[in-house]
Amino acid sequence: xxxxxxxxxxxxxxxxxxxxxxxxxxxxxxxxxxxxxxxxxxxxxxxxxxxxxxxxxxxxxxxxxxxxxxxxxxxxxxxxxxxxxxxxxxxxxxxxxxxxxxxxxxxxxxxxxxxxxxxxxxxxxxxxxxxxxxxxxxxxxxxxxxxxxxxxxxxxxxxxxxxxxxxxxxxxxxxxxxxxxxxxxxxxxxxxxxxxxxxxxxxxxxxxxxxxxxxxxxxxxxxxxxxxxxxxxxxxxxxxxxxxxxxxxxxxxxxxxxxxxxxxxxxxxxxxxxxxxxxxxxxxxxxxxxxxxxxxxxxxxxxxxxxxxxxxxxxxxxxxxxxxxxxxxxxxxxxxxxxxxxxxxxxxxxxxxxxxxxxxxxxxxxxxxxxxxxxxxxxxxxxxxxxxxxxxxxxxxxxxxxxxxxxxxxxxxxxxxxxxxxxxxxxxxxxxx
Amino acid sequence: xxxxxxxxxxxxxxxxxxxxxxxxxxxxxxxxxxxxxxxxxxxxxxxxxxxxxxxxxxxxxxxxxxxxxxxxxxxxxxxxxxxxxxxxxxxxxxxxxxxxxxxxxxxxxxxxxxxxxxxxxxxxxxxxxxxxxxxxxxxxxxxxxxxxxxxxxxxxxxxxxxxxxxxxxxxxxxxxxxxxxxxxxxxxxxxxxxxxxxxxxxxxxxxxxxxxxxxxxxxxxxxxxxxxxxxxxxx
Numbered sequence: 001x002x003x004x005x006x007x008x009x010x011x012x013x014x015x016x017x018x019x020x021x022x023x024x025x026x027x028x029x030x031x032x033x034x035x036x037x038x039x040x041x042x043x044x045x046x047x048x049x050x051x052x053x054x055x056x057x058x059x060x061x062x063x064x065x066x067x068x069x070x071x072x073x074x075x076x077x078x079x080x081x082x083x084x085x086x087x088x089x090x091x092x093x094x095x096x097x098x099x100x101x102x103x104x105x106x107x108x109x110x111x112x113x114x115x116x117x118x119x120x121x122x123x124x125x126x127x128x129x130x131x132x133x134x135x136x137x138x139x140x141x142x143x144x145x146x147x148x149x150x151x152x153x154x155x156x157x158x159x160x161x162x163x164x165x166x167x168x169x170x171x172x173x174x175x176x177x178x179x180x181x182x183x184x185x186x187x188x189x190x191x192x193x194x195x196x197x198x199x200x201x202x203x204x205x206x207x208x209x210x211x212x213x214x215x216x217x218x219x220x221x222x223x224x225x226x227x228x229x230x231x232x233x234x235x236x237x238x239x240x241x242x243x244x245x246x247x248x249x250x251x252x253x254x255x256x257x258x259x260x261x262x263x264x265x266x267x268x269x270x271x272x273x274x275x276x277x278x279x280x281x282x283x284x285x286x287x288x289x290x291x292x293x294x295x296x297x298x299x300x301x302x303x304x305x306x307x308x309x310x311x312x313x314x315x316x317x318x319x320x321x322x323x324x325x326x327x328x329x330x331x332x333x334x335x336x337x338x339x340x341x342x343x344x345x346x347x348x349x350x351x352x353x354x355x356x357x358x359x360x361x362x363x364x365x366x367x368x369x370x371x372x373x374x375x376x377x378x379x380x381x382x383x384x385x386x387x388x389x390x391x392x393x394x395x396x397x398x399x400x401x402x403x404x405x406x407x408x409x410x411x412x413x414x415x416x417x418x419x420x421x422x423x424x425x426x427x428x429x430x431x432x433x
Numbered sequence: 434x435x436x437x438x439x440x441x442x443x444x445x446x447x448x449x450x451x452x453x454x455x456x457x458x459x460x461x462x463x464x465x466x467x468x469x470x471x472x473x474x475x476x477x478x479x480x481x482x483x484x485x486x487x488x489x490x491x492x493x494x495x496x497x498x499x500x501x502x503x504x505x506x507x508x509x510x511x512x513x514x515x516x517x518x519x520x521x522x523x524x525x526x527x528x529x530x531x532x533x534x535x536x537x538x539x540x541x542x543x544x545x546x547x548x549x550x551x552x553x554x555x556x557x558x559x560x561x562x563x564x565x566x567x568x569x570x571x572x573x574x575x576x577x578x579x580x581x582x583x584x585x586x587x588x589x590x591x592x593x594x595x596x597x598x599x600x601x602x603x604x605x606x607x608x609x610x611x612x613x614x615x616x617x618x619x620x621x622x623x624x625x626x627x628x629x630x631x632x633x634x635x636x637x638x639x640x641x642x643x644x645x646x647x648x649x650x651x652x653x654x655x656x657x658x659x660x661x662x663x664x665x666x667x668x
C-alpha cells in the first residue's frame with residue numbers, strides 16, 4: 001500500500017514538473033531554413049511584395065484604421081481574437097524585434113517573451129515561407145512601414161482557451177516540418193504550390209479543421225488540403241474534389257478572379273474579398289499564373305461542369321412566368337431574375353452564375369443565406385475598379401421565404417444540394433445582427 | 434397643362450434606378466424618412482395628416498379626386514391613397530426642398546426651361562397656394578373649391594393650369610406641383626404611401642419592382658404575373 005501511494009505521489013510530482021516545464025521552459029525556436037549571408041539585402045520591393053503574398057494587411061488592419069496597426073476583431077469558434085500591431089512602434093508594435101523574433105512569430109507562433117500566439121496567425125502555413133521572404137518582410141516592416149502607437153484590444157477568450165500555454169501542446173500535433181519542399185519539378189507549378197501552401201495560407205480557410213481545430217491538410221499531397229472550410233459565416237469552398245469551386249475553370253479564370261475579384265463564372269464573397277483587395281490583386285501576372293496552374297492541376301481528376309447544359313427544366317419554369325409556380329421559383333422571379341436571369345447564368349464579370357455555383361451548392365447553406373440576407377460588395381481592384389454590389393434581401397424576405405428561395409436555388413438548373421429550413425435562416429439572420 | 438417644376442430627368446431616373454435597384458440595393462430607399470416599407474395602406478378616413486391642416490387636407494382630397502377621378506376604368510387618386518403620399522412628401526425632405534437649389538435669383542416670368550422660380554419650398558407653396566386658390570374660387574365661382582360641383586371644380590383647375598387665376602408669382606408652380614405629385618402618388622411604390630395595393634400597377638399591367646422579363650419581349654400576349662413592390666409583397 002505504501003509503495004502504491006509512493007508511486008501515485010511520484011506520478012503526481014512528475015506531472016506537475018511536466019506541466020511547469022510546458023509552461024515555463026522556453027520554446028526552442030525554429031532556425032533559418034536557408035543560410036543567407038549576413039549582408040544579404042532584399043531587392044527593392046521584395047519585402048512589400050512578400051507581405052502582399054502573405055496578406056498581413058487584411059488581418060492586421062482594422063476597418064478604417066492605420067495599416068498594420070492591428071485591432072481587427074477576428075471571429076473564431078473560440079471567441080474574438082484581436083490582431084496585433086505589427087508596425088515598428090517600440091512600445092505597442094514590433095519595433096525592437098530581432099530577425100529571430102520575427103521569424104519565430106511566423107514559424108513557431110511565439111512572441112519574443114515566449115507567449116504563444118493563437119493560430120488565427122497562420123504559422124501552420126507561414127513556417128513554409130522561405131528565408132529570403134522572411135528576411136525581406138522583416139526589412140519591410142522595420143524600415144518601410146510607418147510606426148503607429150496603438151494599443152490593441154486585449155484578446156480575452158474564455159477558459160480554457162485563455163491558457164495560452166496549452167497551445168504548446170496543440171502545436172506538437174498541428175505543426176509539420178518547417179521549410180518548403182515542392183511536390184512538383186516544374187518551376188511554375190512549384191512556385192504556385194509555394195504561394196498557396198506558404199505565404200498565401202489558402203489552407204487556413206479552404207482546408208477543413210480536424211478534431212483539434214488544426215488544418216486537416218497542409219500540403220498538396222494531403223487529401224484534405226483545400227477540401228473546403230467555413231469562415232465567419234461564409235463558405236470557403238473546396239478547391240479540389242467533386243465539389244471543387246474551380247472545377248472546369250481555366251487558368252485564366254482563376255487568375256482573373258484572384259486579380260480582380262470576379263470572372264466569367266463567379267464573384268468573390270466574404271473574407272475572400274479582403275484577400276483580393278489587399279493581397280492577390282498585387283500578385284504579378286507570373287505568380288497569378290503559377291497559382292492558377294497549381295490549382296488547375298489539383299483539379300485534374302475532377303469531372304468538369306457541362307459548359308452549356310441547354311435549356312433546363314428550371315429555365316422553362318421561370319420563363320413561363322406561370323402564376324402557379326412554387327414559392328421558391330416565384331421569389332426568384334420577383335427578386336433575383338433581373339440580374340441572374342432565368343438560365344441562372346448571370347453575366348460575365350458582373351452577375352455570378354448560380355448554376356454550379358459553389359456558394360449556392362455548398363454542403364452548409366450558411367454562406368448562401370448570409371449572401372441572400374445581407375448582400376455583398378466586391379472590392380475595388382486596379383483592373384476592375386467598380387465596387388459591384390448585390391443588395392441584401394433580409395428586409396424584403398422573411399425566414400420562410402428565404403428558405404424557399406435558397407432551396408430553389410440549391411436544386412435548380414441541375415444543382416443538387418439539400419433544402420434549407422426556416423430555422424437555419426433564422427439562425428443565420430440572428431448571427432448577422 | 435404645363436409642367437414647370439423640377440422633374441427627375443429620364444437619364445437621372447435610369448441611372449438612379451439601375452444603380453440603386455440592381456446594384457446598390459433597396460436599402461438607400463428604405464432609409465429616407467418619408468418612406469415606410471412596413472406601412473400598410475391606410476384608409477383615408479383613418480389617416481392623420483402629418484403636414485397638412487384639416488382645411489388643406491379637405492382641399493387635397495377634392496383636388497386629387499378631380500385630377501385622377503374614381504369613376505372610369507381604373508382606380509382613382511382617392512382609392513390609391515394619393516393624398517397620403519403627398520402629405521408625407523410635404524412632411525419630409527421633398528417638402529423642405531432639401532434637394533433643391535434655393536438661392537436666387539428668382540425671375541417669375543422666366544421661361545419654364547429655366548426651372549422653378551419660387552423662393553418658397555414645395556411645402557410652403559402648398560401652404561400658401563391652397564388658401565389663395567380657394568379664395569379665387571370663392572370670388573369667381575362662389576364657394577371654396579371643395580364645395581363646388583365637379584364641373585365647376587374642373588373649370589377652376591383648368592383656370593389654375595392655364596395661369597388664369599391671380600395667384601402671386603411665387604405660387605406659379607402650385608398647379609404643376611399638384612399635378613406632378615398626384616401622378617407620383619398614383620404610380621410610386623406603395624412604400625411612399627400612395628398606390629395602395631399596387632392598384633395603379635395592376636391597372637396598367639406594370640409588373641412592379643421585378644425589373645426583368647427579358648423572355649417576354651416581343652411576345653404578343655399579356656405577362657401573366659401580377660406586380661411585386663419594393664417591400665417584396667405580391668399583388
